Amino acid sequence: MNWLLVVAGAMVGAPLRYLTDRAVQSRHDSVFPWGTFAVNVTGCLILGLLTGSVSSHVQLLLGTGLCGALTTYSTFSYETLRLAETGAGLYALGNVVGSVTVGIGAAFTGVWLAEAVWG
Template identity: 85%
Template sequence: MNWLLVVAGAMVGAPLRYLTDRAVQARHDSVFPWGTFVVNIAGCLILGLVTGAASSHVQLLLGTGLCGALTTYSTFSYETLRLTETGAGLYAAANAAGSVVVGLGAAFAGVWIAQTVWV
């Protein structure tokens, strides 16, 4: 039963990641990977909310399934590497530092919101 929750969440998260990434990136004329940045930060916020207030079944569905498929460490790593290789080292550093700092901030904010509003 638990694996079905993960699969169901992932079935929504993967296309949502692709569509969100394309929509965000299309609106920015920059080499910075805004689409990946946005989906990763959104995933951190959602995971914080789910961790702070949801049952274990909802955590499997939304945390492991949805957020697992929505967020992407491999694409973040690849895009940061490509920025470095193409001479956009400042963008690469901003992507790496911003992703960690803003991602952690979003996760902490999600937990705080969940505990303040729902618990």
């Protein structure tokens, strides 16, 4: 049963990741990977909201399934590498520092919001 929850969440998360990435990136005329940045930060916020505030089944569905398919460490790494290789070193550095800093901040914000709303 647990694996079905993960699959169901991933079936929503993967297309949502692709569509969000394309929608965000198409609005920016920059080599910076704003789409990947947006989905990763959003996933951090969602996981923060879920931490300690929902059942294990909801965590499997939304945390492991949805967020696991929505967020992407491999694309983040690849895009950072490509930025560095093409001479956009400051963008690469900004991607690493920004993604980690804002991602962790989003996770903490999610935990804080969950505690404020659900106690």
